[in-house]
Amino acid sequence: MQHQFSMPAVPPPEELLTQEELIARFLQNPNLAEKYRRRLNKIQAENVPIDIKPVNPPDIFTTEQQEPKQLFWVRARGYIGDADMKAHCCVAAYISDYAFLGTALLPHRQYNVKFMVSLDHSMWFHAPFRADHWMLYECESPWAGGCRGLVHGRLWRRDGVLAVTCAQEGVIRVEQKPTQSKL
Numbered sequence: 001m002q003h004q005f006s007m008p009a010v011p012p013p014e015e016l017l018t019q020e021e022l023i024a025r026f027l028q029n030p031n032l033a034e035k036y037r038r039r040l041n042k043i044q045a046e047n048v049p050i051d052i053k054p055v056n057p058p059d060i061f062t063t064e065q066q067e068p069k070q071l072f073w074v075r076a077r078g079y080i081g082d083a084d085m086k087a088h089c090c091v092a093a094y095i096s097d098y099a100f101l102g103t104a105l106l107p108h109r110q111y112n113v114k115f116m117v118s119l120d121h122s123m124w125f126h127a128p129f130r131a132d133h134w135m136l137y138e139c140e141s142p143w144a145g146g147c148r149g150l151v152h153g154r155l156w157r158r159d160g161v162l163a164v165t166c167a168q169e170g171v172i173r174v175e176q177k178p179t180q181s182k183l
Contacts, residue, residue, distance in 0.1 A: 004126075007160040013073035013134045016053040020044065050095055051075050055136075066106040068141035070099065073134050074155075080132040091131035092164050093123060096153055101170040104141035104149030111174035119148070121168045129155070129163035147173055 017025070023040050026032060032040075055071035076091045101116060129135060136156040143150045153166035 004162040007156040008138060010055045010071055013053045019052040022057055049077050051077055068103055068106045070103050070139045072137045074137045075134045076132040088129060088131040089125060092155060096123060096166045100139055100151050100153055100168050101149060103139040103151050104144045110177055112177050113174055115173040116170060118168055118170045124165045127161050127163045129157050134158055147171055
């Protein structure tokens with residue numbers, strides 16, 4: 001007995017920009033507001049040991065609601081090798097936490113996040129994989145409320161095999177963004 005969801009049909013990672021390339025493109029815009037420039041420079045300065053290629057990058061400059069779903073191509077930077085599968089599982093655990101809980105915030109862009117922390121994070125490993133090969137990370141938040149958010153994730157191998165399933169619940173405390181005067 002065996003079944004799995006189907007992997008979403010998305011462009012391959014070779015056709016997408018990296019997160020760094022997307023940020024560099026935004027920073028070239030001379031009309032970029034200073035608060036966004038500071039935020040992007042902060043993200044760019046982080047030394048993240050994974051390659052990330054967003055499939056559907058959220059519009060970081062809007063307060064409009066967005067569907068609570070994200071898709072990323074992800075992989076470890078560098079070679080991990082064929083050694084112990086535990087090393088690949090550890091890297092997958094690191095990858096799975098990246099931008100995971102933030103998926104629950106996409107429909108609530110009108111808020112500033114004051115505090116966000118994971119309450120629990122579970123992972124189920126279904127099939128062998130290489131964390132140093134491109135995998136599609138599918139994240140979705142089916143529910144948020146009462147200062148909590150729930151997120152589900154799936155790491156797919158390029159051949160469409162579901163390798164890992166993840167779930168996370170977190171505390172999210174927000175405040176309403178100040179409205180800008182129209183005067």
